[in-house]
Amino acid sequence: MIILFGCQQVLIHTDRDTQAIIEYICSESNKVFNCAVYYARQVYFKAHRYATKAELDQELKRNRHFQAMYSQAAQQTCHSVFESFKSFKALNKLFRKGELEAQPRPPKYRKGGLNVVTYPKQALKLINGNIRIPLGSKVKTWFGIDSFTIPMPNNLNFKEIRELRILPRNQCFWAEFVYKLDVVETKLNPNNALGVDPGMDNWLTCVSTTGTSFIVDGKHIKSLNRWYNKKSFHAQRWQASRILV
Incomplete structure (x- = not known):
């Protein structure tokens, strides 16, 4: 199990x-x-x-x-x-x-x-x-x-x-x-595939062999990444100032 x-x-x-x-x-x-x-x-x-x-x-x-x-x-x-x-x-x-x-x-x-x-x-x-x-x-x-x-x-x-x-x-x-x-059992068709093209504003552009396609927006993820980097930078500066003091 x-x-x-x-x-x-x-x-x-x-x-x-x-x-x-x-x-x-x-x-x-x-x-x-x-x-x-x-x-x-x-x-x-x-x-x-x-x-x-x-x-x-x-x-x-x-x-x-x-x-x-x-x-x-x-x-x-x-x-x-x-x-x-x-x-x-x-x-x-x-x-x-x-x-x-x-x-x-x-x-x-x-x-x-x-x-x-x-x-x-x-x-x-x-x-x-x-x-x-x-x-x-x-x-x-x-x-x-x-x-x-x-x-x-x-x-x-x-x-x-x-x-x-x-x-x-x-x-x-x-x-x-x-x-x-919870374990979710799925049945996959090995003849089907999904092509994924990573990018920036369009984070993921996906096209399947069944004729369907979709795009994952990357702008929100870029915004979160900038916010995280900004917070991390200020935290590192604060830590460095404590060490210097």
């Missing part, structure tokens, strides 16, 4: 307090990631083996940055390190067989100050059209806050959501919703 998943990103608009909370957990996720990488690298270089997923969870759960996050979110960060080393292991195997020209290197530490935070569906609750996202018990003890909320997109069904990721990008935070897709 084939299971398909979709992904939708939504820019998070919220108050300063919630923005500070989101920045805090992304910062802690970055520190957990680097701590997990440090442990996995020590195991690889000194014990000459690869750290297991359970081993990373067991070792990092005593870490104060791990404890500052919601436990399942912190585990997801550790598991991302495990997956990186799993890929490294597979590449190493190919290199030793002579099937890979360049020798792979172990995963490195993150240099950025913020990292993605991932919450499984079971950690989330829908309350009055908002998704309640839990925080770690340590955060509740330190700051008296146990959760924060973000709006639930109107076009998605909360029951279909499998995962929620908080993504830091260009001085903004995005909510990435991973949801289950």
Whole structure:
């Protein structure tokens, strides 16, 4: 049985307090990631083996940055390190067989100050059209806050959501919703084809072998692209000014 998943990103608009909370957990996720990488690298270089997923969870759960996050979110960060080393292991195997020209290197530490935070569906609750996202018990003890909320997109069904990721990008935070897709079975005629000619104002000019044709307007997409580049430019300048100060 084939299971398909979709992904939708939504820019998070919220108050300063919630923005500070989101920045805090992304910062802690970055520190957990680097701590997990440090442990996995020590195991690889000194014990000459690869750290297991359970081993990373067991070792990092005593870490104060791990404890500052919601436990399942912190585990997801550790598991991302495990997956990186799993890929490294597979590449190493190919290199030793002579099937890979360049020798792979172990995963490195993150240099950025913020990292993605991932919450499984079971950690989330829908309350009055908002998704309640839990925080770690340590955060509740330190700051008296146990959760924060973000709006639930109107076009998605909360029951279909499998995962929620908080993504830091260009001085903004995005909510990435991973949801289950219904499989649509289609019957294709291999004798039919569609010719596509990409352009600028006319983004796509399409003609099919059945005699039909259509044009996808590119002016709106160009406008969105200019807006994105402008925002990205100002965000980079702002970041550069912070570094210079």
